[in-house]
Amino acid sequence: xxxxxxxxxxxxxxxxxxxxxxxxxxxxIGFFLLLPVLLMLVYSFLxxxxxxxxxxxxxxxxxDRFFLDRGLFGDEPPQIEWTYIAIFWRSAWQAGLATILCLxxxxxxxxxxxxxxxxxxxxxxFLITIPYWVxxxxxxxxxxxxxxxxxxxxxxxxxxxxxxxPITMINTNFAVQLGxxxxxxxxxxxxxxxAVERYNFALNEAAADLYAPKWRVLWLIVLPVVRxxxxxxxxxxxxxxxxxxxxxxLLGGAKNWMIGSLIEDQFKGAAGNWPFGAAVAMVLLSIVLxxxxxxxxxxxxxxxx
Amino acid sequence: MTxxxxxxxxxxxxxxxxxxxxxxxxxxxxxxxxxxxELLDRFxxxxxxxxxxxxYDSNEAMLASLKGGTLGSYDVAxxxxxxxxxxxxxxxxxxxxxxxxxxxxxxxxxxxxxxxxPGRMHSIPYQWGSTSFAVNREVYAEDIDTTDMxxxxxxxxxxxxxxxxxxxxxxxxASLHLGIPQCxxxxxxxxxxxxTVNAAKAHWASFNSDGAKDVLVSGDAAVGMIxxxxxxxxxxxxxxxEYAYPKEGYVVWMDNVxxxxxxxxxxxxxxxxxxxxxxxxxxxxxxxxxxxxxVKGVTxxxxxxxxxxxxxxxxxxxxxGTFVKVCDQETQALxxxxxxxxxx
Numbered sequence: 001x002x003x004x005x006x007x008x009x010x011x012x013x014x015x016x017x018x019x020x021x022x023x024x025x026x027x028x029i030g031f032f033l034l035l036p037v038l039l040m041l042v043y044s045f046l047x048x049x050x051x052x053x054x055x056x057x058x059x060x061x062x063x064d065r066f067f068l069d070r071g072l073f074g075d076e077p078p079q080i081e082w083t084y085i086a087i088f089w090r091s092a093w094q095a096g097l098a099t100i101l102c103l104x105x106x107x108x109x110x111x112x113x114x115x116x117x118x119x120x121x122x123x124x125x126f127l128i129t130i131p132y133w134v135x136x137x138x139x140x141x142x143x144x145x146x147x148x149x150x151x152x153x154x155x156x157x158x159x160x161x162x163x164x165x166p167i168t169m170i171n172t173n174f175a176v177q178l179g180x181x182x183x184x185x186x187x188x189x190x191x192x193x194x195a196v197e198r199y200n201f202a203l204n205e206a207a208a209d210l211y212a213p214k215w216r217v218l219w220l221i222v223l224p225v226v227r228x229x230x231x232x233x234x235x236x237x238x239x240x241x242x243x244x245x246x247x248x249x250l251l252g253g254a255k256n257w258m259i260g261s262l263i264e265d266q267f268k269g270a271a272g273n274w275p276f277g278a279a280v281a282m283v284l285l286s287i288v289l290x291x292x293x294x295x296x297x298x299x300x301x302x303x304x305x
Numbered sequence: 306m307t308x309x310x311x312x313x314x315x316x317x318x319x320x321x322x323x324x325x326x327x328x329x330x331x332x333x334x335x336x337x338x339x340x341x342x343e344l345l346d347r348f349x350x351x352x353x354x355x356x357x358x359x360x361y362d363s364n365e366a367m368l369a370s371l372k373g374g375t376l377g378s379y380d381v382a383x384x385x386x387x388x389x390x391x392x393x394x395x396x397x398x399x400x401x402x403x404x405x406x407x408x409x410x411x412x413x414x415x416x417x418x419x420x421x422x423p424g425r426m427h428s429i430p431y432q433w434g435s436t437s438f439a440v441n442r443e444v445y446a447e448d449i450d451t452t453d454m455x456x457x458x459x460x461x462x463x464x465x466x467x468x469x470x471x472x473x474x475x476x477x478x479a480s481l482h483l484g485i486p487q488c489x490x491x492x493x494x495x496x497x498x499x500x501t502v503n504a505a506k507a508h509w510a511s512f513n514s515d516g517a518k519d520v521l522v523s524g525d526a527a528v529g530m531i532x533x534x535x536x537x538x539x540x541x542x543x544x545x546x547e548y549a550y551p552k553e554g555y556v557v558w559m560d561n562v563x564x565x566x567x568x569x570x571x572x573x574x575x576x577x578x579x580x581x582x583x584x585x586x587x588x589x590x591x592x593x594x595x596x597x598x599x600v601k602g603v604t605x606x607x608x609x610x611x612x613x614x615x616x617x618x619x620x621x622x623x624x625x626g627t628f629v630k631v632c633d634q635e636t637q638a639l640x641x642x643x644x645x646x647x648x649x
Binding site: 050051072086087150168171265269272 | 363365366368369370372373391395464467470471472473492495496499506509510511512513523524525634637639640641642643644645646648649
């Protein structure tokens with residue numbers, strides 16, 4: 001996504017073979033991405049089988065349940081169902097905040113790396129990726145050890161006299177946010193780095209020659225040029241954060257569901273309501289597609305100007 | 306949830322190295338941290354069967370995985386009592402013919418004819434125990450034998466409570482707290498149940514099953530709803546806790562080894578079940594997991610710690626425990642709705 005140069009397809013030598021060369025990637029996208037999504041779409045309109053599974057009968061009950069509240073016993077007049085809107089809202093602001101924090105930290109980091117001498121850049125990138133050699137689950141559990149009431153972070157804060165009693169961080173929204181921010185930070189750094197690396201720093205000098213202050217250089221010259229990288233980074237952080245379930249589960253104490261945990265429980269939990277889980281996934285997918293669509297349109301308009 | 310599919314391959318390495326013929330395979334689907342590795346190694350040594358094991362952390366997760374298409378790839382699983390009944394009703398269990406299990410006579414009388422599997426047609430006992438909660442005695446020194454500890458906690462314990470992330474056991478314990486029957490379809494009772502758990506949740510720190518022991522050991526939680534053996538392990542690992550036998554009642558359960566339908570290595574599954582019905586083998590599981598076996602002649606083989614463990618020996622004043630009931634479809638939907646409202 002980040003600044004991919006559209007291939008102009010000038011090499012006529014490959015033209016006849018193009019279809020065959022494209023086939024493997026289209027086939028794997030179709031088989032591993034489109035087909036499962038299609039299956040979920042179909043499942044979301046089927047009837048729930050008791051304790052997991054589906055009955056092949058058309059039903060709108062999953063969407064009805066998502067949007068309408070008919071009371072615990074299903075016989076009250078329908079009202080707007082706030083339960084799932086609340087879960088989506090919680091996921092959205094957590095993911096949005098994680099994106100902003102990742103941007104604030106990730107942009108200077110990427111800038112720093114891209115402005116190092118070229119022979120040390122790969123070392124910096126290497127350092128960024130080191131924590132990601134360890135499985136996400138292990139890192140999330142470790143985070144839990146660090147921030148627990150009598151964990152190292154609280155003990156350190158007390159040792160330096162900043163606080164008298166431990167601050168409860170574990171099982172809070174703060175802990176979930178910390179988990180999301182930490183998990184997805186490199187997804188922000190790497191695309192921005194890719195964009196900044198290609199940035200022509202002579203533009204800065206030119207702007208300085210014209211007496212542009214530094215913030216104006218950043219705002220009017222740097223940001224528009226590296227924008228695709230920033231946007232790609234934001235999407236790469238926001239979208240997976242939206243569906244995350246490890247962080248809310250392990251760091252948030254599984255008390256307040258996010259979308260990922262809601263869906264997970266429909267398939268793995270006692271409810272065993274596969275059509276409803278599929279319907280929630282479809283609603284989520286629709287929201288993500290709308291966001292991406294709006295971005296693509298504004299992007300297209302911007303490049304026309 | 307978390308520790309997902311920890312695949313353990315217990316290759317009978319000694320046998321392979323010795324050039325002996327492998328006697329085939331056995332594929333186990335089991336709870337996490339519930340069988341000692343040495344026991345599996347010994348089974349492999351004695352029989353030459355290569356054992357592989359995947360683990361799950363709730364009965365429901367196991368059911369979902371099997372229904373999702375892994376039925377036919379495992380030989381045995383270890384569902385709890387109510388889940389045996391559900392799996393039997395779903396036709397997911399194979400029948401063990403009379404006389405097929407050599408050691409069937411070793412099963413204790415009281416566990417031979419159980420409601421969830423009359424006549425033990427599909428299952429053998431694995432371990433049984435209770436689900437209640439343990440309280441950190443350094444934080445709270447007064448009477449703990451009441452479900453108020455979880456559902457109406459004193460100020461000292463508020464915000465320091467971990468509950469199991471299992472719908473069946475948590476709502477069953479809440480029903481005992483309120484004195485209402487399980488699988489009730491009575492509107493007032495269910496509303497009360499929903500309100501009670503929602504109000505109590507404000508005082509809970511977390512829902513955590515596979516970390517239920519760790520939160521007590523680390524001190525993250527001062528009250529932890531927990532299985533008795535897991536609680537005993539927490540105590541042994543240094544948590545200053547006492548396991549409660551609430552006067553309102555508590556949950557009892559039995560995990561059972563079942564023969565799965567379409568088991569790829571049915572003969573080896575039967576061998577494994579016979580192996581687990583030998584007192585010295587199943588005693589090893591009890592000593593490891595700190596629960597009680599349902600097999601005759603196990604008691605003398607238990608460690609002294611286990612024999613005298615307070616988690617194993619309810620005081621005379623404790624009421625009898627209650628099994629989790631299997632509700633019909635319509636009633637279950639109501640309990641599912643209560644659970645979703647609790648987690649929103």
